[in-house]
Amino acid sequence: xxxxxxxxxxxxxxxxxxxxxxxxxxxxxxxxxxxxxxxxxxxxxxxxxxxxxxxxxxxxxxxxxxxxxxxxxxxxxxxxxxxxxxxxxxxxxxxxxxxxxxxxxxxxxxxxxxxxxxxxxxxxxxxxxxxxxxxxxxxxxxxxxxxxxxxxxxxxxxxxxxx
Amino acid sequence: xxxxxxxxxxxxxxxxxxxxxxxxxxxxxxxxxxxxxxxxxxxxxxxxxxxxxxxxxxxxxxxxxxxxxxxxxxxxxxxxxxxxxxxxxxxxxxxxxxxxxxxxxxxxxxxxxxxxxxxxxxxxxxxxxxxxxxxxxxxxxxxxx
Numbered sequence: 119x120x121x122x123x124x125x126x127x128x129x130x131x132x133x134x135x136x137x138x139x140x141x142x143x144x145x146x147x148x149x150x151x152x153x154x155x156x157x158x159x160x161x162x163x164x165x166x167x168x169x170x171x172x173x174x175x176x177x178x179x180x181x182x183x184x185x186x187x188x189x190x191x192x193x194x195x196x197x198x199x200x201x202x203x204x205x206x207x208x209x210x211x212x213x214x215x216x217x218x219x220x221x222x223x224x225x226x227x228x229x230x231x232x233x234x235x236x237x238x239x240x241x242x243x244x245x246x247x248x249x250x251x252x253x254x255x256x257x258x259x260x261x262x263x264x265x266x267x268x269x270x271x272x273x274x275x276x277x278x279x280x281x
Numbered sequence: 282x283x284x285x286x287x288x289x290x291x292x293x294x295x296x297x298x299x300x301x302x303x304x305x306x307x308x309x310x311x312x313x314x315x316x317x318x319x320x321x322x323x324x325x326x327x328x329x330x331x332x333x334x335x336x337x338x339x340x341x342x343x344x345x346x347x348x349x350x351x352x353x354x355x356x357x358x359x360x361x362x363x364x365x366x367x368x369x370x371x372x373x374x375x376x377x378x379x380x381x382x383x384x385x386x387x388x389x390x391x392x393x394x395x396x397x398x399x400x401x402x403x404x405x406x407x408x409x410x411x412x413x414x415x416x417x418x419x420x421x422x423x424x425x426x
Binding site: 149153156159161162164165166169183190195198202203206210213214217218221225226229232233 | 284285287288291292295298299300301302303374375381384388389408
């Protein structure tokens with residue numbers, strides 16, 4: 119291996135590390151934003167509020183709810199009721215992409231597709247009344263958009279890498 | 282192998298979050314409250330509300346028909362000396378200005394009220410405050426009449 123090859127290898131490693139860092143950072147941002155919407159704007163009848171009580175963060179959650187309560191005036195209904203789950207799907211896809219960066223195989227495809235398939239599939243099952251829940255075209259559309267958005271971002275980054 | 286294990290952990294975390302975002306059975310469930318409310322008598326209403334929320338923060342839920350009537354008259358100025366019926370819970374749709382303005386404080390449902398003089402109102406339970414009581418359209422138009 120000559121010096122140029124070694125240099126290229128390290129250069130590729132740096133690029134991969136940077137992209138991985140960006141993916142993980144974005145993933146955490148999407149995740150936290152989704153959690154923020156849930157804790158601030160959703161009714162406290164969700165299981166997550168039971169967990170917050172257990173870990174003694176209930177009061178902090180209530181403090182945040184009072185502090186940001188006015189934001190709900192400007193937020194549309196779908197942001198509060200549909201967007202968080204979609205953000206979590208995107209967060210998941212970014213993390214999977216970060217893990218499997220530059221090593222795409224059948225396992226990668228399996229882990230990448232499993233969550234979108236389960237999410238969209240369960241929404242479709244709700245449509246036919248096969249599982250409990252309320253079907254929503256809005257949820258379905260947002261899920262599809264989130265998958266295409268993630269795929270578009272990953273493809274664009276790959277394309278830019280090739281340039 | 283390591284990547285598969287990491288992916289499995291991420292997937293498990295996603296499922297964990299998805300479960301956390303579901304409705305809790307032990308907490309207030311509007312459908313459960315709705316079923317209880319159809320029985321309509323005051324003791325059952327009180328029992329349903331007590332079961333649905335035992336936190337001191339949700340004080341607007343622990344109200345009798347008399348309490349609601351008191352708020353209707355004294356807090357909001359509606360002509361409703363006595364509440365004779367509390368209807369089934371209706372999920373709010375954030376369409377009225379009252380629902381938009383107070384969305385994060387609201388319990389997610391409202392209850393149609395019928396006063397002894399035939400007047401129809403809406404009762405919106407809030408998390409840590411007295412309830413909001415509006416006219417049948419979810420606004421304050423016609424207050425005092």
